[in-house]
Amino acid sequence: MRLGALLAVGVMCTPLVARAQEDVASAAGAAPEPAPVATSGGSAPAPPSSGTPTPPAPEPIEIAVVGRHRASRDRSADTSLIEGQRLRDSPRPSTFEAIAQQSADVYVPGRGALHGVAGGGTGGIRVRGLGGSPNSQVLVVEDGVPDYQGIFGHPIPDAYVPFLIDDVLVVKGGDSTLYGTNAMGGVVVIRNRWREEDGQELMSDSAVGSYATVRETVSGLARVGAWDLAGGVHAMRTDGHRDGAGGDQLIGSAAARYRFTPHLTLTARHKVVHLDGADPGPVTHPTPEHWYDVWRDTASLRLDWRRGRLRLGMTPYLNVGVHELFDGFRSVDHVGGGVAEAEVRAGSITDFLIGTAWQEVGGRVDNRITGERPSVSGMTDVSAYGQVDVRPVERVSLVVGARELLSSSHGAVLLYKGGARWSPFDGLALHTRVSRNFRQPTIRELYLPYPTANPDLRAERSLNWDAGAGHVSEHLELSGSGYRTEATDLIRYFGSWPTAEVVNVDHVVIWGVEGSVGLKRLGPASLFVTGNWQDVGRYTRQNPEAKLDFTLEVGDDLGVGFLGGSVSGEWVHGLYMGDYSRQPIDDVFAMDLSLRYRHESLERGTSLEPYLLVRNLLDRRYAYVEGYPMPGLNALIGLRIGV
Amino acid sequence: MRPVGLVPCLAMAGCDLAYPEVVVTNQTAETVELRRVSFNGCAWEGVLAFGDSTSPGRCLPGEDRVHLQRLDTAAYCRDQVEDGTIEDLCPCEGNFGGAGPLEGLTNAEPRWFNYQTVSTWTVRYGECYHFEIALSELEQDFSTPGPYGH
Numbered sequence: 080m081r082l083g084a085l086l087a088v089g090v091m092c093t094p095l096v097a098r099a100q101e102d103v104a105s106a107a108g109a110a111p112e113p114a115p116v117a118t119s120g121g122s123a124p125a126p127p128s129s130g131t132p133t134p135p136a137p138e139p140i141e142i143a144v145v146g147r148h149r150a151s152r153d154r155s156a157d158t159s160l161i162e163g164q165r166l167r168d169s170p171r172p173s174t175f176e177a178i179a180q181q182s183a184d185v186y187v188p189g190r191g192a193l194h195g196v197a198g199g200g201t202g203g204i205r206v207r208g209l210g211g212s213p214n215s216q217v218l219v220v221e222d223g224v225p226d227y228q229g230i231f232g233h234p235i236p237d238a239y240v241p242f243l244i245d246d247v248l249v250v251k252g253g254d255s256t257l258y259g260t261n262a263m264g265g266v267v268v269i270r271n272r273w274r275e276e277d278g279q280e281l282m283s284d285s286a287v288g289s290y291a292t293v294r295e296t297v298s299g300l301a302r303v304g305a306w307d308l309a310g311g312v313h314a315m316r317t318d319g320h321r322d323g324a325g326g327d328q329l330i331g332s333a334a335a336r337y338r339f340t341p342h343l344t345l346t347a348r349h350k351v352v353h354l355d356g357a358d359p360g361p362v363t364h365p366t367p368e369h370w371y372d373v374w375r376d377t378a379s380l381r382l383d384w385r386r387g388r389l390r391l392g393m394t395p396y397l398n399v400g401v402h403e404l405f406d407g408f409r410s411v412d413h414v415g416g417g418v419a420e421a422e423v424r425a426g427s428i429t430d431f432l433i434g435t436a437w438q439e440v441g442g443r444v445d446n447r448i449t450g451e452r453p454s455v456s457g458m459t460d461v462s463a464y465g466q467v468d469v470r471p472v473e474r475v476s477l478v479v480g481a482r483e484l485l486s487s488s489h490g491a492v493l494l495y496k497g498g499a500r501w502s503p504f505d506g507l508a509l510h511t512r513v514s515r516n517f518r519q520p521t522i523r524e525l526y527l528p529y530p531t532a533n534p535d536l537r538a539e540r541s542l543n544w545d546a547g548a549g550h551v552s553e554h555l556e557l558s559g560s561g562y563r564t565e566a567t568d569l570i571r572y573f574g575s576w577p578t579a580e581v582v583n584v585d586h587v588v589i590w591g592v593e594g595s596v597g598l599k600r601l602g603p604a605s606l607f608v609t610g611n612w613q614d615v616g617r618y619t620r621q622n623p624e625a626k627l628d629f630t631l632e633v634g635d636d637l638g639v640g641f642l643g644g645s646v647s648g649e650w651v652h653g654l655y656m657g658d659y660s661r662q663p664i665d666d667v668f669a670m671d672l673s674l675r676y677r678h679e680s681l682e683r684g685t686s687l688e689p690y691l692l693v694r695n696l697l698d699r700r701y702a703y704v705e706g707y708p709m710p711g712l713n714a715l716i717g718l719r720i721g722v
Numbered sequence: 723m724r725p726v727g728l729v730p731c732l733a734m735a736g737c738d739l740a741y742p743e744v745v746v747t748n749q750t751a752e753t754v755e756l757r758r759v760s761f762n763g764c765a766w767e768g769v770l771a772f773g774d775s776t777s778p779g780r781c782l783p784g785e786d787r788v789h790l791q792r793l794d795t796a797a798y799c800r801d802q803v804e805d806g807t808i809e810d811l812c813p814c815e816g817n818f819g820g821a822g823p824l825e826g827l828t829n830a831e832p833r834w835f836n837y838q839t840v841s842t843w844t845v846r847y848g849e850c851y852h853f854e855i856a857l858s859e860l861e862q863d864f865s866t867p868g869p870y871g872h
């Protein structure tokens with residue numbers, strides 16, 4: 080690798096170190112240790128950050144890379160950490176699909192440029208067999224705020240765009256002890272960026288492509304005096320690859336952080352999402368008139384105080400949405416609450432985390448055509464939780480935690496977990512964890528006739544176990560895990576209107592193994608392969624038996640700029656549209672191509688990055704969902720400009 | 723990037739313009755109307771009278787049957803005259819007259835039934851197809867795809 084590319088990697092690594100140290104401080108509330116961090120998805124000689132060109136570091140910066148588990152607040156959890164830049168460069172159409180490309184035990188079906196909502200919606204995340212459609216068993220947490228729709232209990236997959244994402248942490252096996260309801264199969268923790276040094280940067284990303292797709296993103300970061308500012312707007316419109324597959328996506332985000340003192344900060348965030356599209360319907364019977372219109376607005380505050388070995392934090396939040404559908408359906412929902420946490424390091428071997436949380440979920444539903452207004456009741460819960468991380472001997476962490484949750488609809492719920500992590504030597508880590516998780520029924524499942532409801536539903540519970548090992552060295556990244564998920568009282572819909580029912584089902588056990596291999600910086604190339612196999616038992620609907628993702632990246636500094644590209648692909652096997660292995664559908668296999676050239680002018684402080692994304696490179700006919708074929712060969716041409 | 727490099731890129735970006743174009747013509751019978759005509763991702767609005775054609779639609783490459791809803795206006799007319807729901811003489815053959823509408827037992831709403839072509843057609847990139855729908859080519863369509871999602 081030429082010196083320039085090495086410098087580029089060094090520049091890219093700088094914020095990693097900063098972030099990792101912040102994570103350590105966040106997790107331990109005390110003096111940070113050396114930063115053991117790795118990124119899933121390989122560490123290719125990818126182009127450096129698309130922000131403002133940073134003056135070249137005098138020397139490449141070395142970082143110690145020990146394992147991929149460090150960025151989690153629970154050292155024993157099995158996680159994947161994905162850089163925001165990797166998501167921004169991904170050829171996959173959505174952020175969730177880009178995340179699934181990096182971790183084979185995460186499955187996200189698609190149907191085209193947009194996932195949509197309601198009937199025909201895709202984008203439900205499954206992690207190790209739990210989750211799916213609707214995706215209420217995997218919790219998305221954005222900047223400390225649980226993000227889901229109040230009535231239906233799932234995140235909106237089209238509401239996440241990576242322009243400000245610093246990184247995404249996927250906690251496999253869930254963690255209801257730390258995150259509460261819905262963190263049953265997994266947690267997707269999204270952390271957005273701040274600028275680390277004084278100054279400002281502006282990035283514009285414009286792209287046009289197949290199906291009359293136009294995409295524009297403008298984002299900016301600034302650090303001025305005691306203020307940190309971050310904001311951006313993303314707009315995308317497309318006709319889609321068939322009637323009804325198009326739509327509009329408008330997402331605006333703004334955040335401000337004020338540092339009263341070096342120890343005390345107040346952060347305000349606001350995000351607005353507008354989605355407009357349709358359910359194209361099965362390809363044989365299109366329904367382009369089945370439109371939807373979604374507005375969502377999320378606001379939060381975060382007060383942080385750090386001093387020595389102690390950190391205190393408080394985060395009130397409110398998430399409000401209005402969803403309207405073609406058939407007259409309209410819902411106004413809200414999820415509001417607050418989290419207060421304290422983290423303290425006692426001595427050199429014990430980290431304590433204690434917290435309390437309150438959440439209220441509610442809303443109203445009506446039909447603008449028929450005037451019907453089903454009666455719904457909101458749900459409130461309060462909880463107290465704690466986690467202890469003990470390091471009795473060097474390189475060994477023991478983690479235990481518990482949460483007592485009091486729900487207005489389900490009474491007291493006890494959640495707990497325990498795990499261990501052992502790093503016998505640098506570069507190798509072994510981990511295991513057991514976690515008791517739960518999900519409360521959604522308002523829809525309890526009260527709304529879509530197609531039926533059952534107010535007597537019990538909360539879903541699961542006991543998730545995993546054990547695995549990971550090795551990371553300069554050119555090699557290996558990891559593997561075995562997992563077992565035992566779930567009771569899963570909520571399932573059976574039949575169709577007027578004989579449909581929604582009930583708790585008995586007992587489900589899912590076994591699986593997951594692994595990944597990364598060959599990094601072998602000359603100009605890197606290769607990353609991740610695979611997953613699982614036995615999901617009877618509930619096979621959109622719960623694939625096997626999945627494999629690969630990414631081959633090649634890049635080098637040409638002296639005048641960085642030229643890089645990647646070929647990535649996904650294979651999904653054992654897909655069914657029904658439970659009990661009914662309605663099998665063909666295996667999914669598709670490949671994408673990404674090419675980009677990055678030129679930076681340090682004198683002008685600008686960067687130019689033209690890129691080309693080619694999706695479905697082999698023009699294969701495939702579908703994740705029966706009747707919803709994915710687009711054929713299509714392309715997007717774009718230009719990023721950084722100032 | 724040199725301008726010559728843009729050509730293949732733009733060509734790829736517009737590759738959906740090479741999707742097969744499909745036109746469907748109602749050649750069933752003078753008294754049969756078609757609506758909700760669809761083929762492999764294309765959906766056409768409006769009602770096709772005998773001899774009418776859809777506008778050209780860019781459909782996905784691949785194979786499918788033409789799906790549609792059909793109304794036999796002559797049969798509808800006869801039924802309404804039998805039930806006496808139409809006051810004036812019906813211009814249909816065979817005016818049976820009627821005893822007047824039987825409350826609750828008659829339905830003046832025309833009923834459209836789901837049909838599909840017996841044959842499956844394959845369409846490919848860059849080509850234009852013209853499908854003429856004949857009565858002998860139709861069979862009832864009992865496939866009722868359920869919605870995916872929630």
